[in-house]
Amino acid sequence: MRIRCFLIYFLLIISCATRHGMMGKVLRFIERTQLPVYLTPMAKGDIDERHPQFHGIFAGNCSTESVQKEVYNADLILSIGSMNSDFNTGGFTYRLSQKKAIEFHTYHTKIFYAVYDKVDMRELLPDLTEHWPTNIIRQYNGTQNNIEPVILDAKHQTEIVHEYLWHKLPDFIPEDSIVVAETGTSEFGIFNMRAPKGVTFLTQILWGSIGYSVGAALVGKDDNRRVFVLVGDGSFQLVCQEISSMLRFKTNIVIILLNNDGYTIEKFIHEPDRAYNNIQMWRYHNSFEYFGDGLKQNRDQAITGFAGQVKTQEEFEKAMTQVLNETEKIHFIEVVMPAMDAPKSLVLTIEGTREYKKREQEEHE
Template identity: 30%
Template sequence: MSDQTQSGTTSASAPPAPRVTTVTVGQYLATRLVQLGADHVFGLPGDFNLSLLDQMVTVPGFHWVGSTNELNAAYAADGYARIRRGIGALVTTFGVGELSAINGVAGSFSEDVPVVQITGMPSTSARAAGLHLHHTLIDGDYEHFYRAYREVTASATIVRTATATRDIDAALMTALRESKPVYLGIPADVAIAPVHAANLRTPLLAASSDASELARFTAALAEAVSAHPQVTLLVGPQVHRRSLEPLVRQIADHDGVYVASQNMSKAVLDESHPASLGTYMGAFTRVAEARAAVDRSPLLVLAGTVMSDFLTGFFTQEFDEDAAVELALTAARIADTTFYGVRLEDSLRALHSVLGESAREPVQPVGHPAVPDAAAPAAGRPLSQEHFWGSVQNWLQPGTTVIADAGTSFYGALDLVLPDESDLLGQPVWSAIGYTIPATLGACVAAPGRRSVLFVGDGAAQLTVQELATILHRGYTPVVFLLNNDGYTVERKIQSPAAVYQDITPWDWTLIPAAFGAADKVVTATARTEDELAAALELARATTEKAVLIEVVLPALDSPRLLTVLTEAIAAAAAKH
C-alpha cells in the first residue's frame, strides 16, 4: 500500500510500496482466515493438499499446527474456535483424510461451532475425466464425500478458479452468520491459480440485524419487560459463540435480574455473582430455589439456548417455552411474534437497554452449594468420586479453563462451583468421547497464557490420547486428570455393568509421555488413595513450567452425584419402553 501524506500525495521520502494485485487461491484463503482470527490451522498433509498448503504457509501470520490424525484435527479446531469465540479451521486430504474428520465436524454442527473444513482435492482435469485415483471409490465419482459433508455443514462448496474469491468469502460469511461449520473442497490446480487480491483489502464482517425488525423487537421487548417485576435470563451456548459474556455480565448488574446457564455455558456469569443461579438442568438442578427462579419466572428470557435432552435435564423443564422471550442467533421471538433478522448480539443489547429504563427491586441471591468439601485425607483410604471432586473444588484457581470429557468427567465438573473468570469446555450435545484431549490442544493454542485443566476418562482417552504428544512437544502445560475407572462407567450405570463390552484394555498411563518422547516435558503421578491425591494436587499447583499428568484410580461403579441421578433416570426411562 502506498505511503501517503495527509494531503493524499505520495511521500517524497519513500517510494510507493507495490500493490499486490493477485494472489493464489491458497494465499487468498489463508489471508481471510488470518483476518478472521483463525491464524492457527490444524490438520495433516496428504498428496492432494500439498500444493494448497505450500501456498497457505507463505501468508504472514499463518501458523500450521500438525495433528496426529484428522479426527483430532477437527476436535482441535473446534476447541480453538470455542476459546477464541470465532472461527477454527482444519486442512485434510481428499477421501481418507476428510472422512476421518467428519465426525468432529458433525459435532461442531451439532453444537454451533464455526469450523472451516478445507479439503485438498484431485485436480479439476482428473475429476472431469473420472480417473480411478487412490483415495477414491474407483467409480469415477469425486463427489461422494462432498455430498456427505453437505449433511453436516451449513454450506459445502467445491471451489472453481473463476469464482474462487466469491466461493471462499461466501463460505466464511456463512460460518460467521450461522455459527456452523462449512466445507471447502479445493482441487490441486485451483489452489495455485492466481486470483484478484483486491477484496482482501476489506476484512469480512458479520452480518448486521435488520434495522426495522430490531426497532420493532426493541419496542415490544420494552413493553414486555415493563410489565414484570423480575426477569430471569437462561443463557445457552450460543452466547459463547458470539462472545457476548461481557454483555451478560452487564445485564446481570441490573436490579431485578437473575441469570442461569445451561450446562454447555456453565459460568458464563461468574457463579459468585449475586444474580447467578448457577447451572439449570430442569429436575436435576442442584438448588431447588434456583430451579424455581427459572421455572416460575414472571418473565423468562431464553438467550442462545439449546433445548436438548442433556441440557434440559431430559426435558424436565417446567417453564413454558412458548411464553418466554427467545433470543436466537438470527431471530428473536416474544410470545407468538417472531422478529426475523434480529441477531443475538443486538437482541441482548436491546435487553440491556430496556432493563436500564425501568426500576426494579434487587434480587435475593440464591446460594450455590459447592461439592461438599472433602474430608481430611486419610492415609491408605481408597479414593471415591465424592472425595475426588470435593478435593478438586478446593484446588481450582480463578481464571482456569476447565475441560471435561463426556461421562464421569463432565458431570463431575458440572457440580463444581467454578472460580471467577473460569470456563467449562465440554461437548454434552454431541457427546463424543475422546473429544477433549485434542480440544485441549485447540484451547492451549487459542489462549497460550491461560492454563487448562483437563478431566478425561480412561475409555475416552484411549480414542485420542496421541494428541497429548502434540500438546507436550509444543510446550503447553495443562494439568490432566486421567480418571482410571477401568472401563465405561456411564454405560455400566445404565445397563449391563458386568458385560464384557464395558471393559477396556489396561494401560500404564504415566508411561504414555515417555512413549511420546516427552518425558522431560511433564510431571506424572498416580493417586489411588486420598493422601496420594492430596500430594498430587500440591504437586500440580507447584508445577507451572511443565504439564502435569495425574492418573486418578477410582472404583468402576462409582460416579459423581449428578451422573448417578441422570443415569438412574435414563435406566428408568429405558425400562418403561
C-alpha cells in the same frame, strides 16, 4: 407480573460471542436488570460464578434442589440462546412452562406460545437493556452459589469418589485456567462444581463425542493459560498419542485421568454387564515414559513433573499441591476411583433420558 427469576441458557451466545460480540451485551443486560442469573451446563464459565447475581447451574433434575425450586417458582423466565439437547436439559427433565418463558435466539424470539421470526437477540437485547423499566429494577440480594455441601460417609472418607473429587478439585485450579472435560463422568462432574474466576470450560455437551479432550488441551498453549484435562480411561485410549505432542511442544498441561475401569457412562446407559464396555487396563501414569520422556531428542521437550497413580484423598491432594507449585511442568495424575461410582448429575440425566424415551414410545403406540 412480578419478575423474580432470570434464567440464562447461552449456547448460541457462546457461538455469537465471537462472531457477534454478544457476551458484552448480555453482561450489560444482566447488570442493568439486576435479575438473578442461572446458567445451563453449556454456559458454565461464561459468567464469573462469584458475580453477585449468579445463582447456580440449571439442568432440570440434575440441578440442586434449591435451584430447581427457585427456577420453577419464578414468575417470568427470560431464556437467552436456549439449546434443549439431552445433556443440557438433564435428560429432557426441564419442566419450564411456556406460559411464563420468553426465549431470545439469533434469528427469532419466542414469547410464550408465539414465535417472531427475524427478531434477532443481537438487536433486541441492547434495546431491551436500554428501555428496561426502572420501576421493576430491584437490587438482587439472594444467596449465591447453590452448591450443596458434601458430607461423606465413613466408607468414602479416604477413597476418591466423585462426590469428593468435584468438591475438592476447584481448590487446585488457578484463576483464568482452561478446563477441558471429556464426555462422560468428567463433563457431568463439572455441572455443579464451583468454578474459579475466569476459568474457561470446554465440553462436548451437545454432540457427546468421546476422545476429543486430550488433543483439545493443546488449545491453551498460545494463550499462556494453564490447561487441566479431565479424561476417563476409556476415552484416553482413543487419543493417547497426543501425549507425544504435549511433550514435543513443551506444554505445562495437567492431565487428570479418571480410572474407573471402563466406559462408566455406557455402563449406566446399557447396564454394567455388557462386555464391550470393559477395556484393557493400562499403566496410564507411565504415558510420559512411553512417549519419549528422557530420550535424546532433536529438540527441547516438556519438563515432566508428577506422573503417578493416586488412590486416596490424601495422595490426590499431595499430588495436586505439587502441580500447583510446579507451574512450568507437565503432570499426569491417574486417579483410581471405584467402578460404577458416578456424579449424581450423570445418574439423574440417564434416568431422565430413559423416562423421556419411554414417554415418546408410549405416545407413538
